[in-house]
Amino acid sequence: MKAVHFHRFGGTDVLEYGELPEQPLGPDRVRVRVRAAGVNPIDWKAREGLLAPLMDTLFPVVPGLDLAGEVIEAAPGVTEYAPGDEVMGFLWPDVLGRGTCAETVTAPVRALAPKPASLSWAEAAALPLAGIAAYQSLVHRLRVTAGETVLVHAAAGGVGVFAVQIAVALGARVIGTASEHNHDFLGSLGAEPVAYRRNLTGNVRALAPDGIDAVLDAAGRRALRDSPALLAPGGRLVSVADPQAVALGGGYVFARPDREDLTRLTDLAEKGLLRVELAAVLPLEKAAEAHLLVRDGHTRGKVVLTVD
Ligand SMILES: NC(=O)c1ccc[n+]([C@@H]2O[C@H](COP(=O)([O-])OP(=O)(O)OC[C@H]3O[C@@H](n4cnc5c(N)ncnc54)[C@H](OP(=O)(O)O)[C@@H]3O)[C@@H](O)[C@H]2O)c1
The missing domain is CATH 3.40.50.720 (NAD(P)-binding Rossmann-like Domain)
Incomplete structure (x- = not known):
């Protein structure tokens, strides 16, 4: 599967786009075909090495914490989701490693919620972390x-x-x-x-x-x-x-993945009380451009990468 990744900390020039092996599917996880990945300031901070004093890093790092996509495989113990389900969520890793800027990612069930039909893939990927x-x-x-x-x-x-x-x-x-x-x-x-x-x-x-x-x-x-x-x-x-x-x-406050809180947010969106403002929607290959936009610090709403 293809993913944005980097092998050392640095500017956007360290970002590569190419094949990486699929991750193993942990017992509490589903494998998601990513349709969109939200970009947050923490993504460029992680790429520049600013999180290295706070947490271990396992290269190659795939950036991205927010995702929206379809479940393509569920671990045998997972009852909440089945292949074909549309989900969204944000993944906070214990070790900086496999993020969401990839064609597929594995995600713990506790970090996900069903994607409402009223949100597009890009809108759903913009919502979770922020x-x-x-x-x-x-x-x-x-x-x-x-x-x-x-x-x-x-x-x-x-x-x-x-x-x-x-x-x-x-x-x-x-x-x-x-x-x-x-x-x-x-x-x-x-x-x-x-x-x-x-x-x-x-x-x-x-x-x-x-x-x-x-x-x-x-x-x-x-x-x-x-x-x-x-x-x-x-x-x-x-x-x-x-x-x-x-x-x-x-x-x-440091946001914690939480299925109930995420569901409250999707409820608000479905009621028309929470709209998602998209500053830019770019293809996954343009991750460097997305990082520069967010690093500039003056985007209105969210920047999102989409996966074909
Ligand atoms: N702790 C957590 O869980 C958590 C979660 C998400 C984000 N964060 C952090 O929170 C910060 C904001 O994140 P974000 O995703 O909202 O960033 P963002 O989308 O990149 O923020 C861009 C916005 O910041 C505004 N802005 C810049 N400087 C400002 C200032 N001095 N006063 C008022 N507005 C200003 C800009 O408004 P104008 O263009 O109108 O000037 C722009 O709309 C970042 O440091 C991020 O790392 C923390």
């Missing part, structure tokens, strides 16, 4: 309730677009930071847009003089540092972008 990061932040960690004011930093990005819509679905008032060219788009999702390049705190305070109840930071750096001062008394803060949030009195 959607779960947003959902677990807002629902499990910030415990946002109706009527609260939520601030989402990097609201037009992969995590942010889902976060805005989930917070709106929870009944919150949502303020989202983005560059001006994304403000009408954020408005269409139900958020009040705020510019971040100049006077971020002043811009937010003008909209919410009594303070913010819950901040979800997907930008890091200055956005995170400025956030504690924007909170209302008792306000909560989490970041998915920077663990330094803990030192600021907030929390750090």
Whole structure:
């Protein structure tokens, strides 16, 4: 089977596209014919070696954590899925090795959910990691309730677009930071847009003089540092972008594959409450281009690779 892979850390020039052997099928796994693989910032960070201090690496590494595709084989003990089923999910590996930018991948059942017919392959592959990061932040960690004011930093990005819509679905008032060219788009999702390049705190305070109840930071750096001062008394803060949030009195969220959370997200999508914004859909062979787009840090929504 063909896959994008790399044998050493580096720039996009280390990415190759070619044959790799199929993986063995573990007892809790299905083999999936990948139809689309979502691209996340962690993919270029892993390729450049930034995860090497945190986890072991088994070369050749196939990048990619998000997938949507069809089950082509199920291990004998698997009862949840059978060949022909359409699934989606994100795979967090214990060892950096076989990811989803491949014609086939094996996936543990606990990381998957059925793909709703209303989502295209590309939309389904865009949703899992970023959607779960947003959902677990807002629902499990910030415990946002109706009527609260939520601030989402990097609201037009992969995590942010889902976060805005989930917070709106929870009944919150949502303020989202983005560059001006994304403000009408954020408005269409139900958020009040705020510019971040100049006077971020002043811009937010003008909209919410009594303070913010819950901040979800997907930008890091200055956005995170400025956030504690924007909170209302008792306000909560989490970041998915920077663990330094803990030192600021907030929390750090690292998305965990979770079948139930993923199913809640697909339910929202089926009800029309969660739409998937695709910045670019490229063929698998163009993984390098996709990594460069995401590394640039200004895509609206998600970048996805599709497999013929
Ligand atoms: N911990 C986890 O589980 C987890 C999960 C997913 C992602 N992440 C991390 O979270 C971060 C965001 O991920 P993502 O997938 O959302 O990234 P992304 O899609 O690449 O984010 C792009 C967006 O970021 C916006 N942006 C850039 N700098 C900004 C700033 N200073 N203030 C506000 N918006 C800014 C851009 O908006 P404009 O173009 O409008 O400027 C753009 O729309 C990354 O660091 C990623 O590694 C963590």
